[in-house]
Amino acid sequence: MAFTTIISADALHDLIVAHAPLLVLDCTFDLTDPAKGRAVYAQGHIPGASYVDLEEDLSGQPDGANGRHPLPDRAAFAQHMRRLGLNSGQQVIAYDGNGGHFAARLWWMLRWLGHDAVAVLDGGTAVWQAAGFTLEPGSTPAPDAGDFTPGAPLVGAVVSADQVLANIASGEFVVIDARDPARFRGEPHPLDTVSGHIPGARNRFLRDNFDADGKFLSPDRLAAAFRAVLDGAPPEKAVMQCGSGVTACSNALAMEIAGLRGAGLYPGSWSEWTADPARPVQTGA
Template identity: 75%
Template sequence: MAWTTIIPATALHDLIGQGAPVLVLDCEFDLGDPARGRSVYRAGHIPGARYVHLDDDMSARPDGSNGRHPLPDPAALAARLRALGLHRGQQVVAYDGNGGFYAARLWWMLRWLGHEAVAVLDGGRQAWLAEGFVLESDDPAPVAEGDFTIAPALVGGVVSADEVLANIARGDLLVVDARDPARFAGAPHPLDTVSGHIPGARNRFLRDNFDATGKFKLPAELAREFAMVLGETPPDKAVMQCGSGVTACANALAMEIAGLKGAKLYPGSWSEWTSDPARPVATGQA
């Protein structure tokens, strides 16, 4: 059975214990200290896990107009995944200790490249430790290059800033902003050069997808809550957006868990949107 959204720590532990060919990828990251994630990984990670860096592996180079974390070239990303040992059809489990936000980005990107068997560790590193499972600090054993190849996307695809701009008047798509309500309303934030939100967007704070233990809410609860955000908009007309196209993927994953398939991603998100002062900005709660 392939895990395609989230996986419990106990199930991942069983896969590792059974010697299953699972590729575990540690996505630990800190926006304020980009070197910290790798240090945390080296101090202790799930046995056999390999490290994937948000800036170096999961993003292209920003140029000041394409957002803080633009999507990498698909071929370059596929090559990096092969170097990590990924094979076609192999189960991938991504995790972090940040609530799954960065792991969800990797989940979305693998689905974008057509890889079905990828899941986020529900509850992340904390859930692994809460079960009494150990971490290791040793480097994982070298692996031969995998045979992963790009296949048709399993997500709703991406939209550009121009498409989002055109949609403000047209209204065919609904932008769903994953940032916290204060940032959405227009409160200043260190990561934002301009405060506010894209006109017409609605707010779904990414942390609202999780229960008190840090795990994703049940599918039925997520479905009810997203229905309140989406209204009459079908899931495949929803566009996930955040600060830089990273935490929006947590909303995309939550929708997938809820059975709401086909949501799109605006990769440049707010950091790209506000790089052009001609693009309109709204404030207040939608």
């Protein structure tokens, strides 16, 4: 049976020991030091893992108007996954040393390509090491190219800035902002050129989805929390948003764990929204 949301360190270790045909991908990244993730990977990573870079592999080219981490071309991303060795139906495990937020971006993007067998290591590198499992230094040899072919997306709607703008009046969907409450309220932050939030958006701080060990809360607790944010709206009417469309995927994963399926994503998120000064901004809780 495929893992499609999260996987425990013990379960991943068992698959590696059994030589299961896995593709393990390290997504560790530092927004303030883009070279650091690859350096951390070289110092030590889960055995057999290859490295994927948020900005080089999981993002398109920013142009000043499309946000800090726009989605790449879908066909180009599929080709890159084949180069990493992905085969159709193969189990992919994504992890990072950042609480799983960058790994969740890869999880969402593979589902965007129609690949269902992808899961995030619950708790990431820290939980792997806490379980007594080792890391290996260096890099993993490049595998043979895979045969993956993209299919119909397994994610909800991918919405544009214009759709979000129209939604302020129509209320067709519920925008859920994953940023911390201070940024949402409008307190200055180094990553934000403008402070505040999209008018009408609701706040669900992504770190509230985790326990003290960095693992996701139970499905029941996550479901209760997101139902409270949705306030009666169905999950397929949720649209995830954050600073640049990355950590929003962590909220999307949390909803999937909770059994609340079909949430959409606004990939441009706050960094795209505020690139146009004509778009309205709201402050306050």
